[in-house]
Amino acid sequence: MHTPVLLKKSIQFLKIKKNGTYIDATFGCGGHSKKILKKLGSQGKLYVIDKDPESIKIAKKIKDSRIRIIQGSFSKIYKYCKKYKILRKINGIILDLGISSLQLNNYKRGFSFKKDGPLDMRMNQKKGIPASKWIMNATEKKISEVLKKYGEERYSKKIAFNITKYKKNKKIKRTQQLSKIIKKSLPYQKKHPSRRSFQAIRIYLNNELYELKKFLKNILKILKPKGRLCIISFHSLEDRIIKNFMFKNSRKIPNFPSSIPFTEKELIKLNKKKCKLKIYKKIFPKKKEILNNLRSRSAILRIAEFKKYK
Ligand SMILES: C[S@@+](CC[C@H](N)C(=O)[O-])C[C@H]1O[C@@H](n2cnc3c(N)ncnc32)[C@H](O)[C@@H]1O
Structure with missing residues (x-):
């Protein structure tokens, strides 16, 4: 557990x-x-x-x-x-x-960038909006700000740009969709590329x-x-x-x-x-x-x- x-x-x-x-x-x-x-x-x-x-x-x-x-x-x-x-x-x-x-390992909660699941990330799923809805409605500037402020992500602008580009053709609903966009935006690094962005969105959504x-x-x-x-x-x-x-x-x-x-x-x-x-x-x-x-x-x-x- x-x-x-x-x-x-x-x-x-x-x-x-x-x-x-x-x-x-x-x-x-x-x-x-x-x-x-x-x-x-x-x-x-x-x-x-x-x-x-x-x-x-x-x-x-x-x-x-x-x-x-x-x-x-x-x-x-x-x-x-x-x-x-x-x-x-x-x-x-x-x-x-x-x-x-319990939250991280349940793919249905959408906290994990390692497992595919609905992009949710709420600690209480009965309150607020899931991360998928937020990401679909947020502007490129807002996404970049959140990634920078709450994830201290150096490549926040590039990630936000690629998310916005992707959104024009397809809805982002799953953790693996988001994780792949992030991976494409970053140069190779030892640690998982989605680590900082997932942390940022989680911190922001749960206040x-x-x-x-x-x-x-x-x-x-x-x-x-x-x-x-x-x-x-x-x-x-x-x-x-x-x-x-x-x-x-x-x-x-x-x-x-x-x-x-x-x-x-x-x-x-x-x-x-x-x-x-x-x-x-x-x-x-x-x-x-x-x-x-x-x-x-x-x-x-x-x-x-x-x-x-x-
Ligand atoms: C790291 S876990 C705690 C683990 C616990 N100490 C144990 O040994 O099982 C953090 C927990 O705090 C809850 N939590 C986080 N922020 C909260 C908040 N603002 N109000 C109430 N609960 C919160 C999460 O839902 C999660 O269940």
Whole structure:
């Protein structure tokens, strides 16, 4: 099914308290959730979130009174915590970004550039539009922008040009159709030519960076003091957002222009107000994990502890 990435380290850094309340905001196939449940005592609680109905089906198979299942976006985490009256009661949250093997390996979901299937790429197929529809309606300029912004694709213009040319004669409905157009647009490279473009379209269609930013914006309002946040990301776009958020909220000395005079007392006061997170050293998977699970090769785990709210 799905081999969870950095499982041991992320659970270790969540520092599970027996009777604590935890959130797995990206349930997927439940790899992290099952480990959390093992460590929780009878009074502990685990809230799990996923926007994919297939993941929710898996979650519902876990018969355990300590688990609450929420189908929805993790960007709405504040709303969910309010609904369940657990604001400021959360001891730890885990976010394992991207798609699960369940999604990637099912050709019908259209995430894979290796298998042929309908070009869909939605995490929740009941919402939004499939990638095929988007690609047929988008302008050449828009396609190029998306590939560049979300895939950091050097050949975005050439790919967008060839997609637009192809669209004039034939509908793009399948993953392999798109993959072949991309392959023709790129010079030979070691890695799969469609890798970056498929990533870009997936991120754009599922609004992934917006989801992450909105989630982070709310996190400081729901964690308990000493509550832990563990985030596993898989590409630089996500990692940059997480890193900036954590650094901004853990900075010791506020960034004021030197021309603004402050007394030492005032600086200490401001410092205390600003510094909400304690951050830990980022963690990468070891060679052994990468050999066993190729998906982990680009993973980064960032950890932060919420200090106190004032
Ligand atoms: C990498 S998988 C998680 C795997 C999981 N940790 C495990 O061990 O099985 C990511 C999951 O997060 C879900 N997901 C991604 N973005 C989401 C969002 N904004 N809101 C809710 N779920 C999301 C995906 O549908 C997918 O099931």
